[in-house]
Amino acid sequence: MNSLRSEWHLIAATISDILRWSYGKVTTLEDLYDPRIFGPTTDLSCLCGSLRGEEAVGSVCDKCGVFVSGDSVSVRRLRVGHTELAVPIPSPFDDSVILDVFPVAPILYRRDDHGTVTPLGERYQTLVRVNRALLESMPEKWSAEYLVAARESGPGEVLEAINDIIGRATPGEPASHGDSLLALLARSLAVGDPDIAAITRSCGLAMKMRAIL
Ligand SMILES: [Zn+2]
Numbered sequence: 001m002n003s004l005r006s007e008w009h010l011i012a013a014t015i016s017d018i019l020r021w022s023y024g025k026v027t028t029l030e031d032l033y034d035p036r037i038f039g040p041t042t043d044l045s046c047l048c049g050s051l052r053g054e055e056a057v058g059s060v061c062d063k064c065g066v067f068v069s070g071d072s073v074s075v076r077r078l079r080v081g082h083t084e085l086a087v088p089i090p091s092p093f094d095d096s097v098i099l100d101v102f103p104v105a106p107i108l109y110r111r112d113d114h115g116t117v118t119p120l121g122e123r124y125q126t127l128v129r130v131n132r133a134l135l136e137s138m139p140e141k142w143s144a145e146y147l148v149a150a151r152e153s154g155p156g157e158v159l160e161a162i163n164d165i166i167g168r169a170t171p172g173e174p175a176s177h178g179d180s181l182l183a184l185l186a187r188s189l190a191v192g193d194p195d196i197a198a199i200t201r202s203c204g205l206a207m208k209m210r211a212i213l
Pocket of ligand 1: 065
């Protein structure tokens with residue numbers, strides 16, 4: 001008799017997966033580094049300092065909106081945001097999944113300890129810039145004019161920026177550069193990184209349990 005087992009596998013995330021994971025919407029370049037979305041900059045304090053100390057851990061400051069943690073590095077490594085795309089794109093991992101949002105990786109992978117933006121961080125800046133420019137040139141989202149304009153302009157530079165973040169030029173090809181999300185994911189899988197979920201989510205991939213015989 002066959003025994004039923006289960007295993008984890010990765011599938012393309014849907015819009016509702018991405019929105020469920022997100023700690024906040026990134027619209028501007030400043031939002032990419034917003035501690036209200038991506039976590040506190042220091043341990044045991046909100047940004048403005050109204051909340052301090054062990055007793056404040058787990059609270060969100062009602063003045064600055066920043067969460068207080070005893071381990072802010074872990075929070076900055078886990079929190080994923082999202083950006084609303086100017087035009088819908090097919091998921092880089094499954095053409096049949098259409099996305100009009102895309103995850104933004106935790107800040108820890110985008111800016112180093114000295115505050116320097118990493119190559120991956122620069123690619124997110126490019127995404128926000130080209131997406132914003134396209135959004136501003138488009139009619140109101142989902143209006144009849146929008147649908148015509150979206151079809152005519154296509155995702156163009158937005159899709160290019162996302163492919164550059166993920167690290168492949170076309171689906172099915174291996175990671176094209178070492179500091180891409182797919183390269184990061186491969187390294188994390190190799191070492192059994194406990195933060196693997198944050199990296200898969202950043203790629204737009206969901207971990208699903210599958211029963212196997
Ligand atoms: Zn505060």
